[in-house]
Amino acid sequence: MSIRVLALPVLAAALTLSACATAPGPGAGFNAASTAFNAADFDWSARAGTASIQGRVAYRREGQVFDCTGSVALTPDTPYTRARFMTLYGSTTQAAIPEAVVRARTVPDPNADYRSFVRSQTCQNGSFQFDGLPDGSWFLITPVSAGGDRIVLMRRVETRAGRVANITL
Numbered sequence: 001m002s003i004r005v006l007a008l009p010v011l012a013a014a015l016t017l018s019a020c021a022t023a024p025g026p027g028a029g030f031n032a033a034s035t036a037f038n039a040a041d042f043d044w045s046a047r048a049g050t051a052s053i054q055g056r057v058a059y060r061r062e063g064q065v066f067d068c069t070g071s072v073a074l075t076p077d078t079p080y081t082r083a084r085f086m087t088l089y090g091s092t093t094q095a096a097i098p099e100a101v102v103r104a105r106t107v108p109d110p111n112a113d114y115r116s117f118v119r120s121q122t123c124q125n126g127s128f129q130f131d132g133l134p135d136g137s138w139f140l141i142t143p144v145s146a147g148g149d150r151i152v153l154m155r156r157v158e159t160r161a162g163r164v165a166n167i168t169l
Contacts, residue, residue: 035083037112045076045117049134051159055167057126059096059144059153066144066151068123074130075118077137077156083108085139089154092139099143099150133159142169 053074059066075081082092087107089095121128123142138157143150153169 035079035108037080037109037114038078039114041078041080042076042114042117044134044136045138047134048132049159050162051133051135052164053128053130053133053138053140053157053159053167054164055128055140055169057123057128057142057144057153057169059151059169061096061146061151064146066146068126068128068142069145069150070123070143071120072123072128072140072142073118073120074133075114075139075141077139078114080109080112081114081139085154089152091154092156094153094155096151096153099152102152135160140167140169144169 055072057066057068075085077092084107086092088102088105089097119130121130128142136159138159139154140157141152141154143152145151155167155169157165157167159165
């Protein structure tokens with residue numbers, strides 16, 4: 001029996017199984033076709049929702065306590081932002097990277113303007129909150145400092161209708 005004859009049933013089974021796969025929801029994964037900026041990929045994040053994120057910053061390193069030194073940004077997880085954050089932070093789940101390192105890294109399409117989709121809150125006394133969020137995946141980003149060079153904290157978070165995600169950075 002030739003290898004081609006044996007390969008046909010395997011190929012048929014693989015195609016059948018792939019047809020049964022469910023499509024990912026907003027922010028759940030890459031659009032394999034492209035990680036280029038596409039404003040339509042962000043549309044889901046502009047909707048109103050009933051989810052919330054309550055967060056606090058409790059970052060410590062080498063015995064030092066770090067405080068928020070700016071706003072907390074909430075960026076929608078899209079194929080574009082996922083690829084961008086992988087380059088900037090070396091991860092799409094969580095990271096703590098010196099700000100100078102993040103700023104020195106180069107991303108494709110650096111002029112893509114997705115700022116209108118980014119939500120921002122002030123970090124007060126180490127706490128922040130985002131309300132009225134739709135279901136999806138997001139990236140929380142905030143700079144912190146212990147008096148020296150700033151560190152940028154990043155963490156991916158999921159929101160679900162009617163639920164509060166309690167996050168500690």
